[in-house]
Amino acid sequence: MKIAVFSAKRYDREFLSAANAKADAKAEAQAQAGHQLHFFDAPLDLDSVAVAAGHEVACIFVNDRCDAAVLQALAAGGTRLLALRCTGFNNVDLSAAAALGLKVVRVVTYSPYSVAEHAVALLLAINRKVHRAYARTRDSNFALDGLMGFDLHGKTVAVVGTGKIGLVFARIMRGFGCAVIGYDKFPSQAFLDLGARYVGAGDIGARADIISLHCPLTPETQHIINQETLGRMKRGALLINTSRGGLIDTEAAIEALKSGQLGGLGLDVYEQEADLFFRDLSSSIISDDVFQRLLSFPNVIVTGHQAFFTEEAIGTICETTLRSVTQFANGEALSDEIKLEPAKPQ
Ligand code: NAD
Numbered sequence: 001m002k003i004a005v006f007s008a009k010r011y012d013r014e015f016l017s018a019a020n021a022k023a024d025a026k027a028e029a030q031a032q033a034g035h036q037l038h039f040f041d042a043p044l045d046l047d048s049v050a051v052a053a054g055h056e057v058a059c060i061f062v063n064d065r066c067d068a069a070v071l072q073a074l075a076a077g078g079t080r081l082l083a084l085r086c087t088g089f090n091n092v093d094l095s096a097a098a099a100l101g102l103k104v105v106r107v108v109t110y111s112p113y114s115v116a117e118h119a120v121a122l123l124l125a126i127n128r129k130v131h132r133a134y135a136r137t138r139d140s141n142f143a144l145d146g147l148m149g150f151d152l153h154g155k156t157v158a159v160v161g162t163g164k165i166g167l168v169f170a171r172i173m174r175g176f177g178c179a180v181i182g183y184d185k186f187p188s189q190a191f192l193d194l195g196a197r198y199v200g201a202g203d204i205g206a207r208a209d210i211i212s213l214h215c216p217l218t219p220e221t222q223h224i225i226n227q228e229t230l231g232r233m234k235r236g237a238l239l240i241n242t243s244r245g246g247l248i249d250t251e252a253a254i255e256a257l258k259s260g261q262l263g264g265l266g267l268d269v270y271e272q273e274a275d276l277f278f279r280d281l282s283s284s285i286i287s288d289d290v291f292q293r294l295l296s297f298p299n300v301i302v303t304g305h306q307a308f309f310t311e312e313a314i315g316t317i318c319e320t321t322l323r324s325v326t327q328f329a330n331g332e333a334l335s336d337e338i339k340l341e342p343a344k345p346q
Contacts, residue, residue, distance in 0.1 A: 001329050003083070004055035006048065006064050008039035009278065011314060012085070016059075019318040023326060032125050035325055043274075046070055053077030057325050062086045062305065068096035081328045084338075085321045086308070088244055090217040094340050099203040104338045105324040109164060111313040116168035118307035119212050119242045122266030124283035125301055126238055127152065132298060146298075150209075153177035158199075158208035160184075160192040160224070161215025161243065169212055170196050181207060184215070206230040210240070216242035227252040236263035242307040245271035250290050257297050262297040268307045276303040 042048040044064035052058045084106040128149040157173045159166045159182040172179045180196035227250040256262035
């Protein structure tokens with residue numbers, strides 16, 4: 001199949017090509033055709049969609065925009081499968097895709113460890129001020145003022161969304177000796193088996209010293225962290241978001257940081273990240289004042305959507321994506337298809 005790969009970075013090219021070579025070797029043994037990968041630096045949007053013409057498959061990432069107009073243009077150009085090389089799919093208009101007969105697949109599972117471990121990295125760095133210590137010691141400043149953290153042992157950690165990633169994060173936190181509470185629309189026995197317990201959505205803030213977000217971005221979860229929920233949190237609580245930027249009302253978080261209500265913020269995702277992340281803007285003027293304000297706080301760490309970025313995760317993402325394309329080419333059932341009305345909302 002001809003695959004137009006959008007937002008293709010060096011590592012996407014490398015790992016997808018390697019996965020395709022592997023798949024090709026297998027396909028040759030089965031006397032079937034391999035895939036033709038055409039890489040495009042540009043993200044998929046109305047300006048770039050024309051290059052997908054003639055490709056049966058468009059392969060996209062987290063910030064490629066797949067609204068109805070883009071999907072119509074894709075379908076008109078002959079694309080029949082949209083393959084997301086990520087888990088979340090809040091950037092795709094699924095109703096429009098279904099109406100156009102476009103199938104949509106994602107990577108349901110790659111490495112929940114990659115994202116959960118990054119959430120822990122953000123938490124440890126914020127709590128123990130690792131980012132500040134790194135800068136200080138490089139300047140021969142070995143003073144400890146301002147670097148005090150707290151023991152995680154014995155603290156209460158709240159996990160919002162106890163699916164694959166939330167569960168791994170909860171397990172790690174249990175290993176630190178934390179009490180773990182959680183909220184999920186669909187509670188799981190696996191979470192309870194960790195010795196964690198579920199509480200009502202409204203009780204999360206009042207009890208937790210640390211809150212980590214692991215639910216998907218949906219109309220229901222948009223801005224679940226807002227002025228009101230921030231106000232209900234324990235004063236000085238730490239908030240970690242490795243899920244999707246839209247879960248947090250950023251301006252409300254800034255006000256909570258200014259007042260000290262929020263004690264620290266670790267972000268791998270940001271509401272307006274599509275204009276910023278995955279590129280080198282170090283010589284540019286950033287015009288997003290909200291983002292710049294966030295970066296001005298000593299108790300905020302932002303990473304640029306890198307939680308998934310481990311060798312294991314990228315390898316699996318690329319292999320799973322091509323497996324889906326092969327399934328589609330062979331007319332087989334798509335194991336990672338996103339159905340319009342999934343049994344369990346994502
Ligand atoms: P998952 O589907 O296994 O788990 C998500 C959980 O959230 C489910 O248990 C679901 O029931 C729950 N949920 C759904 N709606 C909810 C609601 N309204 N309130 C509370 N919980 C709700 O998904 P996962 O693999 O654990 O991934 C979670 C999210 O992490 C993805 O949706 C994606 O946005 C994000 N993610 C980020 C990165 C990154 O690099 N930063 C990488 C992968 C995934």
